[in-house]
Amino acid sequence: MPVPAAGGAGRVASKADILISLRGVTKTFGQGPTAFQALKGVDMDVRKGDFIAVMGPSGSGKSTTMNILGCLDVPTAGQFLFRGFAIETLDRDQRALLRRRYLGFVFQGFNLLARTTALENVELPLLYRGEDRATRHRMGMAALDKVGLADWWDHTPAELSGGQQQRVAIARAIVTQPDVLLADEPTGNLDSERSVEIMELLTDLNRQSGITVLMVTHEPDMAAFAHTVVHFKDGLVDRVEANHRPGVVPALN
Amino acid sequence: MQMFLTTLVLALREIRRHILRSFLTILGIVIGVSAVVTMVTLGNGATAAVKEQISSLGTNILQVRPGQGFGRGGGGATPPNFDLDDVAAIRGQVAGVRAVAAQAQSSGTAIRNAANWSTTINGTTADYFDVQPWPLTSGRVFTRAEEQAGKAVCIIGSTVYDNLFRGEEAVGERFRIRDLSCQVIGVLSKRGQSGFGGDQDDVVIMPLKAVQRRFTGNREIRLMLVGTDPAYDTAAIQSSLQSLLRERRRINGGKEDDFNIFDTKQISDTLTGTTTILTRIVTAVAGISLLVGGIGIMNIMLVSVTERTREIGIRLAIGAVAREVLLQFLVEAVALACLGGILGLILGFVASISIAPLMKAPFIFDPQINLIAFGFSALIGVVFGYFPARRAASLNPIDALRHE
Structure with missing residues (x-):
């Protein structure tokens, strides 16, 4: 399915490996005196195959940015390519x-049906x-197999542990072979052992399937799995750190 | 089409997943549809039963009785009964009359061996069987000669036969009725209850003269049955019959008739008209319950949209367009309503087939009302499902996902 192009939107010259680019993106909630500007001009690039952790205190604009990146929300002004x-x-x-x-989306609260x-x-x-039944079954089982839950296919969320539920959620996110996986505090509801398992799974998907991962997290331990850590502060990108040894968790060393 | 199939699968899954809630949701529709179907089916049955009972009184028959109304006198002196001259006059002077039977009634206990049975004695002429066909199961009707002579012969109804003879051969046998020994010459076929609850088969029919001489002790006739030719207008026959009787009974000018002419067809029309109106009223009430059932569906669907806000958020986030969410909820409501409709039809069928015998009415399956009731339930699904569905589709995915 091609990207639906609206009138006036055309291809803009860009570097081949830049998948997502935000330029001067602002977001204002409400109007008049009660208006609140959550984003004040965010510039951000996401390369194809990157694994980015987004960090920042609450109210820093990281969730708003993720919503915009996830096409769940639209910027008030600025450019989103x-x-x-x-x-x-x-x-x-x-x-x-x-x-x-x-x-593909992964949420903190799993959000399974x-x-x-x-x-x-x-x-x-x-x-x-609109995939047919056989294709759905085949692709669904393949995705479950990828997250190591092929044997649990007929279990409902109530019969699965938190870690397993999050794996199912990840399987749901990757079943369509998306370009980008957006994860909103994927380990927020899990203990540290399960958290590491989930992070390792995301790392595998990033490396082996080439899925670009964008993840919001509060935990530096989890951010350490990413290649790039973007820090938000007061509605702006504060600084961008490159992690040359992703997956090596400082706390565990 | 693909989208429709997808949403149908989703909707059916959702219904199956919440089987109890789904059942409670459609209960109103189930009851509404079954009530409508049952009422109309039973109403049709009742109308048919009334028609059947009235037609067992005979079609194309005018009943002529002295007095006004049902058996009541005009207030003053009791109006005189008729006699055989009246019968002859009607037969000879009114156009369109096929046959006229005179009737004199009495009652008494019939005794044979150890069996005795209290019954109605009906004295009449051989014309009686011309006016209203009443087949015999065995034997014959009486001849003109037996009628003229007033012989003690009788034709018995099936109830009398059952009580006196209990399956034995009756024709040629004798039994005693009020001191008169009479010979059975025929047995009548079963006719069942009359429209007014009496047992028409509980009767002994004898020649008019025998009854007059032996039981009533006079030459009076209490009832004349006038068989009319279907080719003639009943109203015209009725009016010439009326003027003839007024003349014979010397009723002049503005004075009221001291007799009444009772048209079975007219009474049949009146009674079936009444049952039809009653059926319509009850059906309308049942229809209201169907509407209330629809509001029930809307209510539950609205609650369900609120309850499933997160689920809607998930669906929107993973790429469902608003149309698909709208369609899913709409299809769910319509599927529920149709399911309710089908269950209602089944329940209505079972209810009417089991209640009809209790009402002594036949079960008549009416495909039209089944179709209408089902179509209406589907329509209710569309109408009452649309509002909740639109609400679900208009949710903002971010807010919906955040909903607790």
Whole structure:
């Protein structure tokens, strides 16, 4: 499915390996005297195949940025290029189609459908892509296998541990083979052992499947798995750190 | 089409997942549809039963009785009964009359061996069987000669036969009724209850003269049955019959008739009209319950949208467009309503097939009302499902995901 292009949005010359680029992105909530400017001009580039951890205190604008990057929200002003397309000009349905085709989401609270088997949860995005039953089953099982839960396909979330639920959520996010995986505090509800397992899984997906990972986290231990750590402060990118030894957790050394 | 199939799969899964809630949601529709179907089916049955019972009184028959109304006198002197001259006059002077049977009634206990049975004695002429066909199971009706002579022969109804003869051969046998020994010459076929609850088969039919001479002790006739030719207008026959009787009974000018002419067809129309109106009223009430059932669906769907806000958020986040969410909830509501409709039809079918015998009415399956009731339940799904579905589709994915 091609990226739905709105009128006026055209391909903009960019470096080949830049997947996402934000330029002067602002976001204001509300109007008049109660208006609150959450983003004050964010500039940010995401390279294809990168593993980025987004950090910052609450209210720093990192969640708003993630919502915009996830095409769940639109910037008030500024430019958002995804694969060279100007996303800020897309309407609601076009953004939904973009999410369906290119993005995968993992949430802190897992957000699996209750009373629904792991396989059915994983198959859900394929259902919206109109895949037939056999294809859904095959791709769903492959995704579950990737997260090491192929044997648990017929279990409902209530029958799975937190770590397993998050793995199912990751399987759901990658089943469509997205370009970008957006993870919003994926280890926030897990103990440190499970957290490390999830981070290792994300690292594997990043390395082996070439999925670009964007992750919000509060924990430096988890951020240490990323190649790049972007720090937010007061609605702006404060600083960008490159991590040359990703996966080596300082606390464990 | 692909999108529709997808949403249908999702909707059916959702219904299966919340089987109890789904059932409670559609309970209103189930009851509404079954009530409508049951009421209409039973109403049709009742109408058919009334028609059937009235037609067992005979079609194309005018009943002529002295007095006004049902058996009540005009207030003053009791109006005189008719006699055989009246019968002859009607037969000879009114156009469109096929046959006229006179009737004199009495009652008494019939005794045979150890069995005795209290019954109605009906004295009449051979015309009786021309006016209203009443087949015999065995034997024959009486001849003109037996009628003229007032012989003690009788034709018995099936109830009398059952009580006196209990399956034995009756024709040629004798039994005693009020001191008169009479010979059975025929047995009537079963006719069942009359429209007014009486047992029509509990009767002994004898020649008019025998009854007059032996039981009533006069030459009076209490009832004339006038068989009319279907080719003639009943109203015209009725009015010439009326003027003839007024003349014979010397009723002049503005004075009221001291007799009444009762048209079975007219009574049949009136009674079936009444049952039809009653059926409509009850159906309308049942229809209201169907509407209330629809509001129930809307109520639950609205609650369900709120309850499933997070789920909607997940669906939107992983790439469902608003249309698909709208369609999913709409299809869910319609599927629920249709499911309710089907269950309602089944329940209505079972209810009417089991209640109809209790009402002594036939079960008549009416495909039209089944179709209408089902179509209406589907329509209710669309109408009452649309509002909650639109609300679900308009949710903002970020807010929906944050919803606790």
